[in-house]
Amino acid sequence: MKIRKISALLLGLILTCSLMFTACGNPSSKSTNEKNNKETAKEEKGTSDETIELEFYIWSDEENYISKVVEKYNAENNRNVKINLTTIPNDDYDDKMKVLLSGGANVDIIDIRGLSQVSMYVETGTLLDITDYVATSNLDISNYGPMWETSVQDGKTYSLPTRTTCWMLIYNKDIFDANGIEMPEQLTWTEYGELAKQLTSNDIYGGYWVPWIFQFAAIQRGVYLNSDDTSALRESIELLNQFYNIDKSHMSYAELSATNADYLAEFENGNAAMLPNGEWVINMLLQDAAAGKTDVNWEVAPMPIPDGVEPGTTWGQFQFAGINSATKYPEEAFDFLSYLCGPDGSAIYAEAGMIHAYSGEEAEEAYKQAVGKESVSVIFNAKKIQESPLDSNYDEISAAWNENVQLYLLGEKTIEETMDKFLSQRESIVKE
Amino acid sequence: MERKRRIKRKWLTGYLFILPSFVGFFIFMALPVIMGFGISLTDYNGFNQFKFVGLSNYINMFKDEYFLISFRNNVLYTLVTVPCTIVIALLLAVALNTGIKGKSVFRTIFFFPTITSMVAVGIVWSMMFHPSRGPINQFLMALGVENPPQWLVSTKLALFSVMIVAIWKQAGYYMVMLLAGLQTIPRHMYEAAQIDGANAFQRFFKITLPMLSPTMFLVVIMSIISSFQVFDLISVMTEGGPGRATNVLVYRIYQEGFKYLRFGYASAMAYFLFIIIMIITLIQYRGQKKWVTYMQ
Numbered sequence: 024m025k026i027r028k029i030s031a032l033l034l035g036l037i038l039t040c041s042l043m044f045t046a047c048g049n050p051s052s053k054s055t056n057e058k059n060n061k062e063t064a065k066e067e068k069g070t071s072d073e074t075i076e077l078e079f080y081i082w083s084d085e086e087n088y089i090s091k092v093v094e095k096y097n098a099e100n101n102r103n104v105k106i107n108l109t110t111i112p113n114d115d116y117d118d119k120m121k122v123l124l125s126g127g128a129n130v131d132i133i134d135i136r137g138l139s140q141v142s143m144y145v146e147t148g149t150l151l152d153i154t155d156y157v158a159t160s161n162l163d164i165s166n167y168g169p170m171w172e173t174s175v176q177d178g179k180t181y182s183l184p185t186r187t188t189c190w191m192l193i194y195n196k197d198i199f200d201a202n203g204i205e206m207p208e209q210l211t212w213t214e215y216g217e218l219a220k221q222l223t224s225n226d227i228y229g230g231y232w233v234p235w236i237f238q239f240a241a242i243q244r245g246v247y248l249n250s251d252d253t254s255a256l257r258e259s260i261e262l263l264n265q266f267y268n269i270d271k272s273h274m275s276y277a278e279l280s281a282t283n284a285d286y287l288a289e290f291e292n293g294n295a296a297m298l299p300n301g302e303w304v305i306n307m308l309l310q311d312a313a314a315g316k317t318d319v320n321w322e323v324a325p326m327p328i329p330d331g332v333e334p335g336t337t338w339g340q341f342q343f344a345g346i347n348s349a350t351k352y353p354e355e356a357f358d359f360l361s362y363l364c365g366p367d368g369s370a371i372y373a374e375a376g377m378i379h380a381y382s383g384e385e386a387e388e389a390y391k392q393a394v395g396k397e398s399v400s401v402i403f404n405a406k407k408i409q410e411s412p413l414d415s416n417y418d419e420i421s422a423a424w425n426e427n428v429q430l431y432l433l434g435e436k437t438i439e440e441t442m443d444k445f446l447s448q449r450e451s452i453v454k455e
Numbered sequence: 456m457e458r459k460r461r462i463k464r465k466w467l468t469g470y471l472f473i474l475p476s477f478v479g480f481f482i483f484m485a486l487p488v489i490m491g492f493g494i495s496l497t498d499y500n501g502f503n504q505f506k507f508v509g510l511s512n513y514i515n516m517f518k519d520e521y522f523l524i525s526f527r528n529n530v531l532y533t534l535v536t537v538p539c540t541i542v543i544a545l546l547l548a549v550a551l552n553t554g555i556k557g558k559s560v561f562r563t564i565f566f567f568p569t570i571t572s573m574v575a576v577g578i579v580w581s582m583m584f585h586p587s588r589g590p591i592n593q594f595l596m597a598l599g600v601e602n603p604p605q606w607l608v609s610t611k612l613a614l615f616s617v618m619i620v621a622i623w624k625q626a627g628y629y630m631v632m633l634l635a636g637l638q639t640i641p642r643h644m645y646e647a648a649q650i651d652g653a654n655a656f657q658r659f660f661k662i663t664l665p666m667l668s669p670t671m672f673l674v675v676i677m678s679i680i681s682s683f684q685v686f687d688l689i690s691v692m693t694e695g696g697p698g699r700a701t702n703v704l705v706y707r708i709y710q711e712g713f714k715y716l717r718f719g720y721a722s723a724m725a726y727f728l729f730i731i732i733m734i735i736t737l738i739q740y741r742g743q744k745k746w747v748t749y750m751q
Contacts, residue, residue: 118713125501125716147502147716277608280697281585419715430698435610451520 075104075355080123081134082116084303085186085342087310088375089134092368096359104355106132124149124347131350132360134185135343138174138409139417141182144345146415150181151346156357157183162365166381167341173409174341182345183364184380186372188410189302189339189402190239192324198222198296206324209334212240212262215297215327219272222296229272231295233286234279236410237263237428239299240329242338247412248420249449257442258329260428267432276432291317299326301339302402305394306376323398325405333406340410341380378402416452423448488729495722502716512723522724524699525707528614532703533682535615540622540678541671544629549663551630552637562634566627573624577691580620581607610700613693617701621688625681629674636670637663668747676739683732704728 081089086108093106111119117140123130124144133150135141144150157164157180164171167184174184192210199206202222210218219229238248240259246252266273274289287307290298298304311317326337344363346356362368369379373389387403411417424445431441498508516522547565551558568576583589584606595603606616640663648658664671686705689695695702695710704724712721 121501121713121716143716147500147504149502277586277605281581281606281608282588422714426696426698429696430610433605433608433610433697435698448520 073103075102075352077104077106077131077350077352077356077359078109078129079106079132079134079359080109080111080120080130082136083110083112085134086110088306088372088377089363091375092363092371095367095371096362100358100362102355102358104352104359106359127349130347131352131356133345133347135182135345137340137342137411138413139411139415139421141174141343141345142176142413142415143418145176145181149348151348151350151353151356152179152181153183153346153357153360154178154180156353156361160357160361162361162381166383168380168382168407170339170341170407170409173413174343176413182343183360184341185344185364185368186342187339187378187380187382187407188342189378189405189407190299190337191302191326191401191405192297192299193290193304193308193321194297194324195290195293195295196320196322198227198293206322209325210327212327212329216262216265216270216272219266219297220270223270223272226294228274228289228295229270230266230297230299231286231289232263232266232273232299234276234429234432236338237425237432239338242408242410243326243329243332243336245408247414248424249412249414249417249453253442253446255329256424257438260431260441261438264432264438268434276429280429287311290321291319293319302378305399309376309394322396323401325401335401335404336406336408338410339405339407419452420449423452491722492726494719495726497719499718499722500716501718508719512720513727515720516723516727521699521702522707525702525704528699528701529683529685529703532614532618532685533679536618536621536625536682537675537678539618540625540629541674543622543626544633544674545667547626547630548633548637549659551634562631565630568624568626569628571624573687574691576620576624577688580616581692584616607693608697610698613697613700617685617688617692620692621682621685625678629678632674633667633670636667640666665748669749672739672743672747676736679735679739680732683728 079093090108093108097105117136120130120133124133125147133144135144141150162183168187170187171184174182192215194206199222204218204221207214215230222229236242238246238256238259240262241247241250241255244255246255248256250256263276267275274295286298286300287304289295290304291308291311305323308317308319308321325335328334328336344360346353346360350356365381366383369381369383369386370389372379373386374393376390376393378390379386382403387400391397391399411421414420427436427441427445427448430436431438436444495512496507496509498504498506498512551561555561583591586592586603586605586608589606591606592603604612607613644662644666645658648662653661684705685703686709689701689703689706690709693701695706705728708721708724708728711717711724
């Protein structure tokens with residue numbers, strides 16, 4: 024009887040403990056991370072009682088290079104500041120940050136995904152106005168390039184750019200060589216379509232177009248989802264329909280959305296000859312090659328353009344970082360922000376094979392060295408148009424756009440029905 | 456006097472025992488429900504906006520095409536899932552109750568889906584439903600079907616596919632409840648009926664179902680309530696798509712609240728959901744007198 028009692032008690036204890044561990048899954052890994060950070064920081068600084076700790080939240084894709092910036096900053100700064108990095112998975116990041124911030128969590132510095140998120144944070148008063156800090160700092164704003172102007176609101180600065188993304192055409196040189204084709208200097212979308220059809224065979228897709236940005240060709244013409252003249256939007260999705268459903272030179276939308284296929288895996292396995300995508304793919308290719316997961320022979324070409332658009336035109340956006348308006352240490356937070364978004368961050372990003380917004384010749388050289396391919400100069404010569412404009416309704420308009428285009432690409436609605444439905448939904452969103 | 460004090464002390468002890476649970480209920484359920492109603496009367500955005508707007512959230516709700524679509528989808532979902540789940544659960548329970556060998560093994564097998572994680576189930580079934588690489592369509596194509604159904608990527612079939620998964624997952628749970636209910640039916644009733652010459656169908660409809668009606672009542676209420684609250688399966692399998700085909704009430708509330716930061720509006724929608732479920736449950740309670748027979 025006694026053994027039974029004891030074993031019952033023990034079982035109950037084990038069950039409760041395992042419940043607690045599963046419930047506290049994430050925080051426990053975070054605290055081990057913090058412990059490691061604390062220990063390394065302590066070793067380098069000795070015992071300092073007045074360490075100011077700042078909480079910096081990022082999304083998981085950014086971890087491998089931002090952690091290097093944080094490490095270096097923690098080691099080098101002379102203000103006794105320690106940055107604690109917290110990573111949240113990509114898909115949950117935007118929503119989770121909103122919840123954390125509205126709940127008043129202890130957040131000092133925020134990594135922000137794109138302009139529409141910035142304008143949402145500004146509207147809700149979450150970001151600190153850093154216009155004065157920037158004016159008196161050493162940062163040379165002109166280094167952010169022309170896209171910077173489209174990012175500022177009413178002359179006030181609420182965030183600084185970290186990364187700049189750039190979309191381009193990545194292709195599998197081996198497949199091209201096997202077909203005896205040389206990649207021309209600049210393709211138009213029509214030529215791209217022809218090429219993709221040519222390269223498509225039983226086991227290879229000529230191209231692979233991810234379903235994230237249906238209005239790409241319109242952006243290259245400077246037309247957005249909230250523009251008045253929507254003929255360019257229509258042109259863009261008709262192009263996609265051509266690739267997915269008519270030529271069948273790309274994995275169809277139905278398959279793409281059903282599989283959640285890993286676009287990079289398809290390219291790395293040689294199942295797709297061309298991949299229009301962003302520069303982060305280069306970083307991922309380098310990592311996978313270093314880990315021995317792939318040996319695909321990739322090169323970069325400029326993004327194809329619609330007829331009549333200047334060669335080299337493509338789209339991209341900034342990713343930003345900002346300071347929580349409720350922070351207790353604005354000066355120290357800004358010191359780290361200018362480190363992350365300035366020349367120091369830029370150098371560290373280049374070594375990791377990422378492109379920083381703070382451009383400069385050294386960064387370009389360092390990047391080319393790190394990647395080891397001449398063709399990446401395409402990125403630095405590109406004429407980039409900002410992916411999305413500053414518009415607080417843009418998130419909702421995008422959602423309406425995506426829902427309608429999905430139905431069109433699945434063949435359930437005609438192009439006229441799609442455009443009409445989208446425009447009427449857009450009208451009711453703007454009216455609210 | 457002494458007796459009164461003793462009775463009072465018993466009451467006090469009783470209340471003290473309930474207190475911790477009640478405090479938890481109050482703080483985490485009752486209070487938020489009341490606050491939720493308050494928020495639904497404002498335009499709260501989670502941060503700096505908190506203006507009283509009266510009933511305009513509720514009025515706008517009924518003009519919002521998106522909300523009406525998600526409400527309609529949810530009603531459709533309930534109308535199909537609830538009857539199918541209950542019928543399947545009932546048939547399984549009756550089959551298991553016939554005294555076959557290996558009853559507990561079968562009971563475990565059918566109950567198994569209930570204890571699995573909703574998210575894991577959603578992900579695995581999404582893979583099964585893949586239009587070209589998934590096992591279901593591969594099987595159909597092997598049989599010679601040229602254009603197998605597109606399941607989750609077709610607006611007509613997406614909601615139906617989610618319903619299949621939901622029914623599969625929940626049938627076992629209700630089966631166990633109905634099985635327990637079946638076992639309270641006294642044998643002598645069946646024997647008496649057999650002696651009187653009743654066949655299997657008559658025994659089922661005249662004895663089994665009426666005797667099972669209290670359990671049935673519970674099962675119907677629970678499955679209706681849970682079908683109006685479906686969220687995780689939708690979020691994992693379709694994210695409300697394609698288009699708006701599988702957008703349901705709770706998913707819309709989540710989008711309005713957490714994606715577009717319209718917490719006031721989302722709270723109004725949540726209250727609407729609450730009222731709908733309450734009305735349905737009240738109708739059930741009233742209807743109880745008509746179709747539920749309680750044993751004396």
